[in-house]
Amino acid sequence: MTIKELQNKITELKNAVNAVILAHSYQSREIVEIADYTGDSFQLSVWARDAGADNIILCGVRFMAETAKILNPEKRVYLPNPLAGCPMAEQFSPDEIRQLKKREPDRAVVAYINTTAELKKLCDVCVTSSSAVRIIERMEAEKILFIPDANLGDYVKKRVSNKDIMLIRGGCPVHAAATLEDLREAKALRPDALALVHPECDPAVVEAADYVGSTSGIAEFAKNSPNREFIIGTEISVREHLQYDCPEKSFYILSKKISCPNMRLTTLADVLGALNAVKDGGGGFETKMDKHDILAARKCIDEMLRLNG
Ligand code: 13P
Ligand code: SF4
Numbered sequence: 001m002t003i004k005e006l007q008n009k010i011t012e013l014k015n016a017v018n019a020v021i022l023a024h025s026y027q028s029r030e031i032v033e034i035a036d037y038t039g040d041s042f043q044l045s046v047w048a049r050d051a052g053a054d055n056i057i058l059c060g061v062r063f064m065a066e067t068a069k070i071l072n073p074e075k076r077v078y079l080p081n082p083l084a085g086c087p088m089a090e091q092f093s094p095d096e097i098r099q100l101k102k103r104e105p106d107r108a109v110v111a112y113i114n115t116t117a118e119l120k121k122l123c124d125v126c127v128t129s130s131s132a133v134r135i136i137e138r139m140e141a142e143k144i145l146f147i148p149d150a151n152l153g154d155y156v157k158k159r160v161s162n163k164d165i166m167l168i169r170g171g172c173p174v175h176a177a178a179t180l181e182d183l184r185e186a187k188a189l190r191p192d193a194l195a196l197v198h199p200e201c202d203p204a205v206v207e208a209a210d211y212v213g214s215t216s217g218i219a220e221f222a223k224n225s226p227n228r229e230f231i232i233g234t235e236i237s238v239r240e241h242l243q244y245d246c247p248e249k250s251f252y253i254l255s256k257k258i259s260c261p262n263m264r265l266t267t268l269a270d271v272l273g274a275l276n277a278v279k280d281g282g283g284g285f286e287t288k289m290d291k292h293d294i295l296a297a298r299k300c301i302d303e304m305l306r307l308n309g
Pocket of ligand 1: 172
């Protein structure tokens with residue numbers, strides 16, 4: 001079967017079983033082409049909350065499917081490749097966070113959305129890369145414990161002056177692999193290019209960038225900028241999507257090290273498999289969560305959506 005035939009089959013089956021396909025911007029071109037919505041983690045949460053369909057196929061990693069399930073307990077959420085996890089989301093155990101909370105009882109705990117549902121249950125507010133600064137600025141608490149990404153935390157800390165923000169050592173191993181040297185080399189090769197980077201990158205890379213934002217923020221900036229050349233400092237798939245969307249501009253990667261093996265796991269065949277599971281009522285790919293866990297993990301996501309306004 002050709003890619004086009006497989007895509008057509010997916011679209012047909014998706015409509016027949018009343019499903020919506022949500023894809024993170026790091027998914028492959030073939031998946032983005034069949035997705036109903038493609039965007040960053042914040043947009044995925046909002047689309048999941050507002051989804052009209054009975055079934056949500058989440059092409060991304062596990063914490064994104066969990067977030068969609070938490071926001072839609074009555075709907076069925078499927079992660080097409082059950083092996084797709086996010087190493088950052090699992091960096092801390094609930095016990096480690098419980099101990100930190102005991103040591104820092106007057107700090108509100110803010111969790112990056114890249115955390116497991118178990119960790120979300122222990123947190124006060126959740127944030128995404130596009131909403132972290134705005135949400136933390138608007139929180140009532142002055143003392144914050146930010147988990148788990150120290151690079152995103154550093155980015156927030158430098159931009160939010162009215163809070164005392166404590167960070168712990170954690171982060172995305174994929175983004176953290178890019179160095180200032182990589183950025184200098186890329187700039188030397190393309191002196192007219194603007195460097196657009198994700199805040200999960202090393203603080204030295206973030207400080208040297210021309211723009212810092214979420215995956216959707218980077219895409220919007222590049223599309224609206226009068227500049228014609230860009231160095232993309234996030235998962236390398238974003239460069240590919242931008243080159244496709246803006247053929248008149250030129251996009252280069254900051255470093256081939258920013259390639260997330262987990263985001264690359266999901267294939268069109270996996271999406272078709274998940275849709276067949278929806279049709280047959282099989283639960284192989286389904287994200288299942290206990291009702292009490294959903295309620296407990298939901299509070300910090302609702303708080304994120306409330307504070308974001
Ligand atoms: P955003 O979707 O918030 O840009 O985050 C990127 C990421 O690494 C998701 O895993
Ligand atoms: Fe997790 Fe980093 Fe991959 Fe995003 S890019 S899913 S944060 S490992």
